[in-house]
Amino acid sequence: MTEPANSLNPNALSPNSLSIDDRFVIAAALDRILYDDPDHFAAEDARLLRRMIPRTRTAWLRLGFRAESQGPSMSGRAAGVGDVKMDGDKKVTEGGVGESAVWRCGQYKISNHGDDLEIWQVMSDEFAEEPKGARLEFGPTGTPERLTFFQPKDLELRIPFTGIAVGLRLGGWQPWKKAA
Incomplete structure (x- = not known):
């Protein structure tokens, strides 16, 4: 997994990584956003994350x-x-197609798609039994607006007279918190 350089920190360890200090700052800001208040998060923490996590190209289909x-x-x-x-x-x-670059910061995996930051706990993803993902969304002016959480919708199709079942998980994001 290639990690683009953090243009805000000239002291990054290599051109393809965030420094360990950057990762600590990002993890601390994520802890505050996710756990400090059940209904709101600090807009400044969201802006800090958006500045620190380099934006990556996002495929039109993932x-x-x-x-x-x-x-x-x-x-x-x-x-x-x-x-x-x-x-x-x-x-x-x-496997997957159209995946973005992901940065590991503490217990989180985070990627910057421009309009939103996608956040996952390290041992979780869309396919986990109880997925733990969130998305920090920004408005057209770059103002942090809301935090949503991943709530999948599972479908299962069984083929009659065979032991074959095909499962389909559709991702959906549900409202969680608003910027303070």
Whole structure:
């Protein structure tokens, strides 16, 4: 994952990274925005994040996928035990198209799309059981406006007379906080 240089900090460790100090400042601002007040966040913290996280090009279409398959299973009878079933190993394949550059800052992954900053906890993404993502949105003049959280909508299509099911997760962003 390539990380563009932070043009605001001439002391960055390399042209392709944010300095460790920048990452601490970003993580602290994110902690304040997400956890300080349940209904509002400081607009200055949002402006600070937008200045520090370099803007990246965003594809007009972003798609992610996750495929799970179950290996073969066996069943039978075991002496003294009875019926026994052993499931095969689960294989998970993930990928995506149109993904933006992401910066790791503390417990967060963050990317700057210009009109918004997308924030995810490190061990979470769109496909997690309980995804933990937020989006910090800015108005046309660059004023921080609101914070939304990721609320997926899951659909499952089963193919009759087969064991095949196709799941589809559509992302949706729900209102959370407003700028103070």
